[in-house]
Amino acid sequence: MSNLDLAKWTEFWLDRANERAYQSAFVSALFFHGYTVLHNTSHNPMEQGKDVIALSPVGELVAFQLKGNPGSRLTPSQWFELVPQINQLAFSRVGRSLNPHNLNHKPVLVTNGEIEESVRAFVDSFNSQSIPTAPGAQPIELWSRGNLVKFFLEAFVVAWPADISAQIIALKAATYSGTEIIEHSDLQALFLQTLKWEADDDQRKLSVPATLEKLSGLMTLINVMIAQHQKEGNLFETIKVKTIFAVLVTGYLEEFDLKTRKHIEFLDLIISDLREEILYFSSGIAKNYKDQPMIDSFVADEFAFANERKVMVLSLLAACFLAFDGKDINEDIVSMLRRDTRYPFVSWEGIIPAYLLIFWAQEHIRGDRDPDRILYAVTRALIQKSHQGKLPASYYSLEEVVRWQYRHYLHLSSPIEHDERESMAQFPYVMTLLLTKRNWKQSVKYIWSEVSKILRMEALLPRASLFGFHRCELSEERTIITPVPQTWTSLLDIVEKAPEPLIPSALIQRPWLAALYLVFAPHRANESIVLWLDDVYGKCWYGPRRRRLK
Numbered sequence: 001m002s003n004l005d006l007a008k009w010t011e012f013w014l015d016r017a018n019e020r021a022y023q024s025a026f027v028s029a030l031f032f033h034g035y036t037v038l039h040n041t042s043h044n045p046m047e048q049g050k051d052v053i054a055l056s057p058v059g060e061l062v063a064f065q066l067k068g069n070p071g072s073r074l075t076p077s078q079w080f081e082l083v084p085q086i087n088q089l090a091f092s093r094v095g096r097s098l099n100p101h102n103l104n105h106k107p108v109l110v111t112n113g114e115i116e117e118s119v120r121a122f123v124d125s126f127n128s129q130s131i132p133t134a135p136g137a138q139p140i141e142l143w144s145r146g147n148l149v150k151f152f153l154e155a156f157v158v159a160w161p162a163d164i165s166a167q168i169i170a171l172k173a174a175t176y177s178g179t180e181i182i183e184h185s186d187l188q189a190l191f192l193q194t195l196k197w198e199a200d201d202d203q204r205k206l207s208v209p210a211t212l213e214k215l216s217g218l219m220t221l222i223n224v225m226i227a228q229h230q231k232e233g234n235l236f237e238t239i240k241v242k243t244i245f246a247v248l249v250t251g252y253l254e255e256f257d258l259k260t261r262k263h264i265e266f267l268d269l270i271i272s273d274l275r276e277e278i279l280y281f282s283s284g285i286a287k288n289y290k291d292q293p294m295i296d297s298f299v300a301d302e303f304a305f306a307n308e309r310k311v312m313v314l315s316l317l318a319a320c321f322l323a324f325d326g327k328d329i330n331e332d333i334v335s336m337l338r339r340d341t342r343y344p345f346v347s348w349e350g351i352i353p354a355y356l357l358i359f360w361a362q363e364h365i366r367g368d369r370d371p372d373r374i375l376y377a378v379t380r381a382l383i384q385k386s387h388q389g390k391l392p393a394s395y396y397s398l399e400e401v402v403r404w405q406y407r408h409y410l411h412l413s414s415p416i417e418h419d420e421r422e423s424m425a426q427f428p429y430v431m432t433l434l435l436t437k438r439n440w441k442q443s444v445k446y447i448w449s450e451v452s453k454i455l456r457m458e459a460l461l462p463r464a465s466l467f468g469f470h471r472c473e474l475s476e477e478r479t480i481i482t483p484v485p486q487t488w489t490s491l492l493d494i495v496e497k498a499p500e501p502l503i504p505s506a507l508i509q510r511p512w513l514a515a516l517y518l519v520f521a522p523h524r525a526n527e528s529i530v531l532w533l534d535d536v537y538g539k540c541w542y543g544p545r546r547r548r549l550k
Contacts, residue, residue: 003157006156006157007153009171009174011149013174013224015071016071016227017068021068021228021231023040023052024227026052026066027273028155028219029151029152029216030052030054031219032158032213032216032217033154034056035055036055037052037054038054038098039052040052049086049087050063050089053098060103060106061106062105062106063094063105063106063107065086065089065108065109065110067112068113069112071113072113074111074114074144075119076118078119079123082109086109086126086140089107089140090107090130090137090140093136107138107141108142109141110148111142111143112148123140123142155216155221159194159220161193166194169190174224176227176228177228177232178228178229178233180229180237181397182226182240182241188248188469188471190221191218191245191248194217195218195252208258211258215252215263216266219245222242222245225241235281235284236316238277239274239277240520242270242273243274243513246267246270246271246274247513247517248468250506250507251464251468251469251504253267254505267506274513275323278320278323282330283332283333285317285333286317286332287330287332289336307347308347311351311354311358312354312398314358315353315354315355315516317333317336317337317361318358318360319357319516320333321333321334322361326364334365337358338362338366346381347392347405348391348394348401349394349426349427350393350395350401352431352525354519355378356515356530357515357519359371361537363538363539364537364539375438376440378431379428379431380447382428383425383428383451386425386428386454387422388422389421389422391425392416392421393419394426395523400414400415404416404417423454424454424457426458426525427530428451429451429454429456429482430530430531432444433498433531434530436491436495437495437534437540444491448484452482456479456482458478458526459472459523460476461475462475462476463502464505465504467504467507467524468504468517468521470521495531498527499528501526501529501532502528511536514529515533
């Protein structure tokens with residue numbers, strides 16, 4: 001694809017994006033161009049006229065105020081509305097926490113539209129008359145559509161994949177309406193093609209500077225994919241994509257042993273952005289649904305998936321609580337997590353990591369044993385459905401499960417119909433171990449005979465760096481017969497001797513991210529990972545490998 005065609009593609013995307021939709025891509029493009037991003041704020045009254053604060057490659061402190069004018073112009077009337085924010089942008093100094101050397105910042109007004117000549121005249125007048133009155137203030141610089149196209153294009157050229165199928169995935173990104181489901185496999189394909197991860201050994205080893213260029217350019221491209229989702233408020237999909245990308249990055253850094261300061265800075269940037277996105281989403285959910293059910297339109301339209309959606313949405317609120325260690329969290333978020341969660345059924349195994357996230361958060365929030373009772377009820381439901389052969393595996397999507405459940409009414413066929421999984425399941429055994437750690441001795445004794453009849457199938461990855469893959473050709477699938485301990489002590493020994501999780505070291509340091517990733521990739525939730533997360537976040541009487549966060 002020629003640079004001219006790529007420029008047109010960039011223009012097409014930029015002309016559809018509002019300020020929130022292109023802010024994430026703008027931040028990643030800043031990193032690509034050598035900036036050190038110090039602050040990236042959500043659009044709120046506390047931003048003080050500065051959406052993004054960064055250090056330029058030459059050490060200059062720059063404050064950016066982003067405005068959205070997709071397919072239009074910044075007009076004089078808009079300029080006068082912006083004057084209070086412009087004053088804050090130009091005259092309000094960057095705080096010492098971000099600016100320990102007390103540097104004067106360069107203010108930059110950014111818009112993805114054109115700027116009318118009369119507005120440029122107003123800016124010139126402001127720079128010549130108002131700026132000199134404030135000691136240390138610098139003239140405002142304007143970045144318009146043309147500047148942004150060139151700014152983004154340089155990142156896209158580096159990250160653009162050579163493979164045709166991956167190019168098609170990237171090309172579709174600019175045409176998304178914001179309602180599409182972005183597949184994990186598509187993200188993996190883009191990642192592998194851009195970084196040449198699966199190429200021959202002689203070709204795939206990039207230089208250290210090249211890996212930073214590729215990663216930051218790819219991050220910019222990924223943010224284009226979710227720009228319309230952000231614009232339309234589809235933040236669940238936005239969080240999913242950012243989570244998968246972050247885990248893929250942790251794997252890539254581990255695979256090639258990339259531990260330079262800039263690589264660590266890049267990883268911190270994308271994870272900080274993800275945390276802020278989760279907090280923004282959780283605050284919105286807690287505010288809009290604190291006094292009403294999670295129904296978007298009409299209950300009959302959403303009956304088939306309302307329960308699953310509620311669990312998955314609440315799991316993101318739980319991830320938010322754990323990501324911030326329960327500190328500086330809106331009380332409405334905590335109140336929603338404190339609610340009764342006695343859900344009536346378990347539709348498929350893919351929902352279990354979301355249940356577990358809520359369970360771990362509630363153990364910290366609630367003072368009763370209700371979370372343990374829910375854990376037991378869900379385990380019983382899994383056992384029953386498994387023996388009936390009505391428990392779809394975790395690698396099926398929610399859409400596939402809903403189509404299977406209502407296939408007789410919709411007159412549709414489903415691949416789940418031909419998947420023989422009677423007395424086979426992924427989670428009953430490990431959830432029974434969680435009950436064991438909580439000393440539910442009689443309950444475990446009651447269900448153990450049924451648990452021991454269930455076979456477990458899991459894919460073993462050869463190394464931790466592949467944890468973020470949706471499918472991995474190098475994995476080895478095995479069927480496990482559940483061990484039958486003779487005493488309660490021997491069952492506790494199984495818990496104590498559980499192997500360490502095979503995940504990237506960056507996720508070991510950020511267990512909340514590993515737990516969140518399992519919501520979107522539940523087939524990666526094996527016994528060792530679940531027990532490790534329970535050691536970190538669980539609250540129980542027995543914890544021989546306790547690794548709690550401080």
